Amino acid sequence: MGTDPSIASLLAPLGGDFGSTSASELALVGAACGAVGVWVVYFGRAFLAESFGHALLPGLVVAAALGSSLVVGAIVGVIVAYGVLLLAQRAPRTSDSSATAVGVTLLVAIGALIASQGTGSARFESLLFGDPLAATWRDVAVAAAFALIVGLFLSGFHDRFAALAFDPQSARTIGVNVGLTGALLIGVLAVAIATAATVAGSLLALALLTGPALGVIPLRMRLGATLLAASVVGALTGVVGIYISYYANWPASASVALAACAFAASGAAGGAWLAGRPPSARGAAQAT
Amino acid sequence: MILLGPNGGGKTTLFRALTGELAPSGGTVTIRGRLAYLPQYDDSRLDFPVSVLDVVQMGTLPERRPWQRAGKAVRSRSLEALKRVGLADSAKDSYGELSGGQRRRVLLARTIVQDSETLLLDEPLAGVDPASSEVIRATLDRLRDEGRLVIVASHDVDHARASDRVLCLNRKLLANGAPTEVMTDQVLRETYASDLTVVTSADGTPLFAAAEHHHHHGH
Incomplete structure (x- = not known):
């Protein structure tokens, strides 16, 4: 008995190794990044995440040129970028945001220069904008390991x-090691944006972190439910992006980024709708 | 025990030195056991999606390892602390939707749940509605009766009169002892300097209160 043509058509974007590996990798990375993104938003670290995403480019380019792991290259790139940004922020009479912007621009320029010496333009474009359709089962395994580690860590x-996001000052008074906890957050943010950059590219990686988070935070659910929902939306972001790419014949990573932004916009609309409801109705929504 | 003094008199600075947040410029600080500290200002994010019980349970974080979630014992202790401040029925409510006075009581419960022998409470009644103020005062009295050392920073002279012991502070220690012994007209004038409003009651007894414009309430 053959498969129903309508179902076969529905599953077509996910069919074969080509679609299934891409969707699997995006779903795993999206789920982990969605949860990390909730903390990124609550800690007000979206600008740092964006800066990391762009500034890790030299690491990606060098890894591609050497034929080594892009994830490792991206993580090394983030570490180097963080050092450069901290150094730039020590410039006198310069605000941290200005110093960060200059530092990020410098690193992107260095990445472009290194790429111009050997990496092909098509390859460089895939590092900038991502190429999730090129995922292999090995990439899926790496994404699964990443999702597992991030899940355990979070x-x-x-x-x-x-406690720290709720009130840093009071967290200190109740005995939370604020410095260490803040550093751990930056660490998991760095690993998440590095992994996202290998899938969605240096320029679009941030969408996987902030899109799903902003899609659920305005809905004012409890924290645990918010993290879980952001993971589910993160996984869906990748799959929806694959469908958009398949049917509209658009680049995959741009489609994923568009899906992430659509979820964020939906969250904002949902939040505005909830805010307009009476408090009792909002309370009922929060209890779910 | 009440630390009595005007704003800027050094009450919070002394607390911060006691908690180790500030190094003393002279002398040494010796603490027996753990301290639990309730800061003067509530800077918590009201849009952060945590329940009242979640906030109280945060007080037990130092005794839990990273992967150790709040179990039944912690939950039970936290509910007991909430009961002490009259908010056991609000355990599942969103913290951000409580009134200012209720939030102050939740933060007091978070201080209590730490099971410390010494509690440092910085202006626990500042900006609090009368009902919550009454509950907080009664809770502090019960904690004292249980043998805990409760040190309250306050600029409220009446509150100080009702305590067991008063330390009058205005950039230096001005008096230390039972309220009836140390809260004299001269000590209070020295404590509050020119900021003291002197009010005389109907029978001619002098009453004192700190000037209103120096009250910087939390939000």
Whole structure:
């Protein structure tokens, strides 16, 4: 008995190794990045995440040129970028945001220069904008390991992150190691944006972190539910992006970024709608 | 025990030195056991999606390892602390939707749940509605009766009169002892300098209160 043509058509974007590996990788990375993104938003670190995403470009380019792991290259790129940004922020009479902007621009320029010496233009474009359709089963395994590690990490430090996001001053007074907890957050943010950059590219990686988070935070659910929902939306972002790409014949990573932004816009609209409802109705929504 | 003094008199600075947040410029600080501290200002994010119980349970974080979630014992202790401040029925409510006075009581419960022998409370009644103020005062009295050392920073002279012991502070220690012994006209004038409003009651007894414009309430 053959498959129903309508179902076959529905599953077509996910069919074969080509679609299934891409969707699997995007779903795994999206789920982990969605949860990390909730903390990024609550800690007000979206600008840092964006800066990391762009400034890691030299690491990606060098890894591609050497034929080594892009994830490792991106993580090394983030570490170097963080050092450069901290150094830039020590410039006298310069605000941190201005110094960060200059530092990021410098690193993107260095990435472009290195690429011009050997990496092909098509390859460089894929590092900038991502190429999720090129995912292999090995990439899926790396994404699964990443999702597992991030999940365990966020589970372990959930209560400390919550105390710190709730009120840094009072977190200190109740005995939370504020410096260490803040550093751990930056660490998981760096790993997440580095992994997202290998899938969605240096320029679009941020969408995987902030899009799903902004899609659910305005809905004012409890923290645990918010993190879970952001993971689900993150996974859906990748799959929806694959469908958009398949049917509209648009580049995959741009389609994923558009899906992430659409979820964020939906969240904003949902939040505005909830804010207009009477408090009792909002309370009922929060209890769910 | 009440630390009595005007704003800027050094009450919060002394607390910060006691908690180790500030290094003392002279002398040493010796603490027996753990301290629990309630800061003067509530800078918490009201849009952060945590329940009242979640906030109280944060007080137990230092005794839990990273992967150790709040279990039944912690939950039970936290509910007991909420009961002490009259908010057991609000455990599941969103923290951000409580009134200012209720939030102050939740933060007091978070201080209590730390099971410390010494509690440092910085202006716990500042900006609090009368009902919450009454509950907080009664809770502090019960904690004292249980043998805990409760040190309250306050500029409220009446509050100080009702305590066991008063330390009058205005950039230096001016008096230390039972309220009836140390809260004299001269000590209070020295404590509040020119900021003291002197009010005389109907029978001619002098009453004192700190000038209103120096009250910087939390939000």
